[in-house]
Amino acid sequence: MKRFIGFIRKEFYHIFRDRRSLFILFGMPIAQILLFGFAITNEINNVNIAIQDHSKDASTLEIINKISNSKYFSIKQIISREAEIESIFQKGKIKAVLNFEKDFGRNLIKEKSAKIQIITDATDPNTANSITNYINAILQNYQLEKNKSIQIDYQIIPQTRMVYNQELKSVFMFVPGVMTIILMLVSAMMTSISITREKELGTMEILLVSPLKPFQVIIGKVVPYIFLSIINAAVIVLLSIFIFKMPVEGSLFLLGAESVLFIITSLALGILISTISDTQQSAMMISLMGLMLPVILLSGFIFPISSMPAPLQVISNIIPAKWFIIIIKGIMLKGVGLAFVWKETLILIGMTVFFIAVSVKKYKIRLE
Amino acid sequence: MKNENVIEVENLTKAFGAFKAVNAISFEVKKGEIFGFLGANGAGKTTAIKMLIGISHPSSGKAKVVDYDVYTQPEAIKRNIGYMSQRFALYDDLTVQENINFFGGIYGLSRKVIREKSKNLLVELGMHEISSKLVGSLPLGWKQKLSFSVALLHEPKIVFLDEPTGGVDPITRRQFWEMIYKAADQGTTIFVTTHYMDEAEYCDRVSIMVEGKIEALDTPKNLKQQFKVTSMNEVFLKLARNIE
Numbered sequence: 099m100k101r102f103i104g105f106i107r108k109e110f111y112h113i114f115r116d117r118r119s120l121f122i123l124f125g126m127p128i129a130q131i132l133l134f135g136f137a138i139t140n141e142i143n144n145v146n147i148a149i150q151d152h153s154k155d156a157s158t159l160e161i162i163n164k165i166s167n168s169k170y171f172s173i174k175q176i177i178s179r180e181a182e183i184e185s186i187f188q189k190g191k192i193k194a195v196l197n198f199e200k201d202f203g204r205n206l207i208k209e210k211s212a213k214i215q216i217i218t219d220a221t222d223p224n225t226a227n228s229i230t231n232y233i234n235a236i237l238q239n240y241q242l243e244k245n246k247s248i249q250i251d252y253q254i255i256p257q258t259r260m261v262y263n264q265e266l267k268s269v270f271m272f273v274p275g276v277m278t279i280i281l282m283l284v285s286a287m288m289t290s291i292s293i294t295r296e297k298e299l300g301t302m303e304i305l306l307v308s309p310l311k312p313f314q315v316i317i318g319k320v321v322p323y324i325f326l327s328i329i330n331a332a333v334i335v336l337l338s339i340f341i342f343k344m345p346v347e348g349s350l351f352l353l354g355a356e357s358v359l360f361i362i363t364s365l366a367l368g369i370l371i372s373t374i375s376d377t378q379q380s381a382m383m384i385s386l387m388g389l390m391l392p393v394i395l396l397s398g399f400i401f402p403i404s405s406m407p408a409p410l411q412v413i414s415n416i417i418p419a420k421w422f423i424i425i426i427k428g429i430m431l432k433g434v435g436l437a438f439v440w441k442e443t444l445i446l447i448g449m450t451v452f453f454i455a456v457s458v459k460k461y462k463i464r465l466e
Numbered sequence: 467m468k469n470e471n472v473i474e475v476e477n478l479t480k481a482f483g484a485f486k487a488v489n490a491i492s493f494e495v496k497k498g499e500i501f502g503f504l505g506a507n508g509a510g511k512t513t514a515i516k517m518l519i520g521i522s523h524p525s526s527g528k529a530k531v532v533d534y535d536v537y538t539q540p541e542a543i544k545r546n547i548g549y550m551s552q553r554f555a556l557y558d559d560l561t562v563q564e565n566i567n568f569f570g571g572i573y574g575l576s577r578k579v580i581r582e583k584s585k586n587l588l589v590e591l592g593m594h595e596i597s598s599k600l601v602g603s604l605p606l607g608w609k610q611k612l613s614f615s616v617a618l619l620h621e622p623k624i625v626f627l628d629e630p631t632g633g634v635d636p637i638t639r640r641q642f643w644e645m646i647y648k649a650a651d652q653g654t655t656i657f658v659t660t661h662y663m664d665e666a667e668y669c670d671r672v673s674i675m676v677e678g679k680i681e682a683l684d685t686p687k688n689l690k691q692q693f694k695v696t697s698m699n700e701v702f703l704k705l706a707r708n709i710e
Contacts, residue, residue: 305572
């Protein structure tokens with residue numbers, strides 16, 4: 099046991115004396131969570147739009163007021179000529195133009211119908227889509243108010259409720275994803291690099307010739323990263339609770355336990371990577387290409403799995419991050435207990451056992 | 467006492483498929499001997515050493531190191547030997563003292579023993595003033611000496627040195643061999659591989675491996691007589707050429 103403590107102390111020296119790894123360990127989680135929380139968002143907020151009003155009557159004024167009063171849009175420009183539209187889109191600041199037809203108000207009353215054109219800059223299709231939807235909603239709302247006095251035969255009133263994230267904050271979606279990425283990165287990449295480093299330096303050979311058993315060497319290498327990853331997970335959860343007001347509906351204990359499980363899964367993956375790579379560089383490449391990209395693209399972190407093509411949906415099942423994201427979303431947002439995530443938990447445990455078994459086998463082949 | 471064997475190898479073989487990297491080698495090494503283990507690159511030296519230090523299983527044959535069997539007691543062997551590789555593997559980002567503490571620690575030495583030993587060791591190496599410097603900042607020769615001392619820290623019965631003097635200048639090499647002699651005088655058996663034939667002359671006995679087999683084994687003096695040449699270099703070249 100004493101040998102073991104000495105080993106772990108040595109491992110901490112390595113970590114604390116290497117600025118690069120310190121930065122990855124502690125700088126990155128905080129930077130990422132703030133970046134995803136503040137800068138990267140799917141929400142529409144203060145989108146700059148321009149208005150071309152050929153009618154300039156009471157009803158167009160009313161609609162324009164309604165739009166500019168919403169927090170979603172700010173009217174930056176009033177244009178008078180059709181030709182200007184192209185040039186303002188090219189400048190890129192204005193994302194949408196509203197074009198009221200001539201005699202809008204009169205048509206509305208006399209013809210019972212009037213036209214408004216919504217032109218959006220679809221270089222970013224998601225934003226363009228959202229802008230259109232938001233403007234449509236505002237117009238619908240205006241119509242309903244106008245028609246209050248008039249008797250309509252029937253009417254459908256949809257009552258929507260967005261459960262678990264009433265305000266549709268995208269940070270709620272990013273926090274689980276970022277936490278997953280960070281834990282994966284720190285655990286898998288850092289351990290595989292630190293193990294292959296010993297191979298590269300030739301110290302692994304010395305350790306294997308020492309009375310330490312191979313599994314003791316490996317466990318000694320990963321224990322410090324378990325500690326650091328737990329600290330990281332805690333920092334992320336605290337940041338998201340206190341800065342982004344993210345709720346933790348479920349049990350904090352379960353969240354912690356599941357996080358530790360995922361950390362161990364990632365460490366096992368890191369050990370596996372280190373058994374197949376001989377240099378730090380290849381370990382890093384495998385971790386980045388083999389882990390980061392699938393985690394970002396296929397785990398359901400950013401792109402919903404249900405809208406992926408069928409083959410990708412199948413592939414997404416072998417990505418541990420997918421299951422962990424389901425688990426933490428469930429615990430943090432829905433407040434579910436183990437009864438609802440036992441299946442995902444079992445899958446993670448199964449994957450961990452598999453990674454360790456393969457590593458042990460690879461390791462033995464090496465020794466033969 | 468001087469005739470006691472600390473390594474006994476009989477028909478030791480390591481095969482990778484049909485290729486025999488080590489082909490039925492047999493030899494003994496006596497206690498306190500400096501045993502030179504020579505051979506060209508790829509002759510099977512490293513594979514043979516790996517079997518002797520318990521990190522590779524032999525395909526067939528027998529081998530005993532410090533009275534322990536390489537098949538059944540590799541752990542006991544590991545506790546009783548020291549090992550230094552060609553890369554003088556120490557941790558560059560740890561200080562001299564921390565390296566000593568760490569390697570002493572994994573061999574199970576108590577803190578008190580480590581403290582005493584490292585004090586003597588640092589004075590002997592003339593490194594007591596730089597014990598808190600990072601090893602990465604030391605010149606290669608110093609790293610090499612420190613690495614050797616660290617390999618001796620737990621008082622092993624045998625030290626395996628795998629090309630310990632690679633890339634080091636002749637003066638430092640000479641000083642290093644003085645350290646080896648000193649350790650041998652104190653009863654430690656030295657098992658050393660090298661590419662430098664002048665170093666082969668320093669050994670008590672030398673074996674030369676060619677293509678997986680030991681082709682010659684005797685004192686440097688006898689070998690030179692046997693091949694009717696004046697230096698180990700010529701012995702080595704003659705052997706390698708005959709095989710080709």
